[in-house]
Amino acid sequence: MKKLKIGLLSYRSDPFSGGQGIYIKNVSEALQNRGHEVTIFSGNPLPIVNNKIKVVEINTPGYFETFNSFERFKIFQAQEKTRLDLWDFIETFTGTFTEPIFFGDRLLQNTEFAKTADSYDVFHDNQSISNYPDSINKKLITTLHHPIHVDRDIDLENESSFLRKLAIKRWYSFLNFQKKNLKKVKKIISPSKSSKKDICHYFQYPAEQISVIWNGIDLADCKFHQRTSFNSEFVTIISSDVPMKNLRNILKALYLLKNDGLNAKLTIIGDLREDNKKLINDLDLNDLVSFRKKLPRNELIKILNASDIGIAASSYEGFGFPLVEMIATGLPVIVSDKASLPELAGDAGLKFNSDDVSDLKDKMKELVKNHALRDKLASNSKVRRDAFFGWDEYAKKLEDLFEEIISGNI
Structure with a gap:
């Protein structure tokens, strides 16, 4: 295929937090390695990429680098006080997450973008779903990792305070804005079949305009590891400890397992909320639970190789990178029955009802006691590993969709 000039659009591109x-x-x-000219237009935080890729900073206020109202007001005072700045501040101050809402307007104000926009063959939006003009929309493809409505619903389910529920609904009110904007998008990329289904449901978007492409993942350093001993060591990767990660149910299941006379251990990789630290204390699990904050890649792989069984318990994942990494190292896994996790695990894991602590405990107990089943799942993991592909293959699949956009076949 001919070499393209591609504009990637992202309202924030934090290289160390989130996806x-x-x-x-x-x-x-x-894409750049395949010979394309790539420019990233991003709000802060900016991505860290190789120097052959141009990064253009879109001026954003940075309100969400702090949750202190006084600090946000100081940021506003330093702005030019345009109508856009005032509207952004009011929406932020009253509780809305505004970054995706105003990214499109701020993009159009950028001098570099204004001068070069017409020269791009295709634009690829990273779930900003902002208010772009027709000149962008006619060349636009959007990656939608999963509908954030799911995060909202889970947050609401885990909140009892009426006022906090109102605040949650206000925070997620940007979703109404995105639903309207998505109607103008010709093609969506979804990372899983389950995510595609939810996009259709929440956005009322036509299924035939959604292409499912699993995310690429680099497994070169994530070798299959043949385990020669068993020490009842469980591991889970949560990154940020939000209700959607379902860590609370993992801890409760570990407690039930302990009451059944099995002192299995659990390593948690990621941040830990205070209420879950308290739960560990209340359930007297301190001797059985260890946790590590964000780790370098080599340290993460060492911990996975030292573990016996992986748990991916999330109530929702558009695409579960940690699960794929666990499978790649040969871990037998236990996965929740929600979203993309069963799709990714295939026959390399046992499924449990994500809302049922006893079901999770039973699956944990079954794998601790059943050596033959562990070996079977580990063997299946070795085969399942080959179903995943790297980012070069992902880029090839993108090129086919870009060509459809450029040729007007979408």
Whole structure:
């Protein structure tokens, strides 16, 4: 295929937290390695990419680098006080997450974008779903990792305070804005079949305009590890400890397992909320639970190789990178029955009802006691590993969709 000039659009691209920056880095570098000219237009935080890729900073206020109202007011005072700045501040101050809402307007104000926009063959939006003009929309493809409505619903389910529920609904009110904007998008990329189904449901978007492409993942350093001993060591990767990660039910299941006379251990990789630290104390699990904050890649793999069984318990994942990494190292896994996790695990894991602590405990107990089943799942993991592909293959699949957009076949 001919070499393209590609504009990647991302309202934030934090390289160390969440998926935006990680996705943008991998996609941009894979496309550039295939000979395309790639420019990233991003709000702060900016991505960290190789120097062959141009990064254009879109001026954003940075209100969400702090949750202190006084600090936000100081940021506003330093703004030019345009109508856009005033509207952004009011929406932020009254509780709305505004970054995706105003990214499109701020993009159009950028001098570099204004001068070069017409020269791009295609634009690829990373779930900003902002208010773009027709000149962008006619060349636009959007990656929608999963509908954030799911995060909202889970947050509401886990909140009892009426006022806090109102605040949650206000925070997520940007979703109404995105639903309206998505109607203008010709093609969506979804990372899983389950995510595609939910996009259709929440956004009322036509299924035939959604292409499912599993995310690329680099497994070169994530070798299959043949375990020669068993020490009842469980591991789970949660990154940020939000209700959607379902860590509370893992801890409760570990407690039930302990009451059944099995002192299995659990390593948690990621941040830990205070209420879950309290739960560990209340359930007297301190001797059985260890946790590590965000780790370098080599340290993460060492911990996975030292573990016996992986748990991916999330109530929702558009695409579960940690699960794929666990499978790649040969871990037998236990996965929740929600969203993309069963799709990714295939026959390399046992499924449990994500809302049922006893069901999770039973699956944990079954794998601790059943050596033959562990070996079977580990063997299946070795086969399942080959179903996943790297970012170069992902970029090839993108090129086919870009060509459809450019040729007007979408």
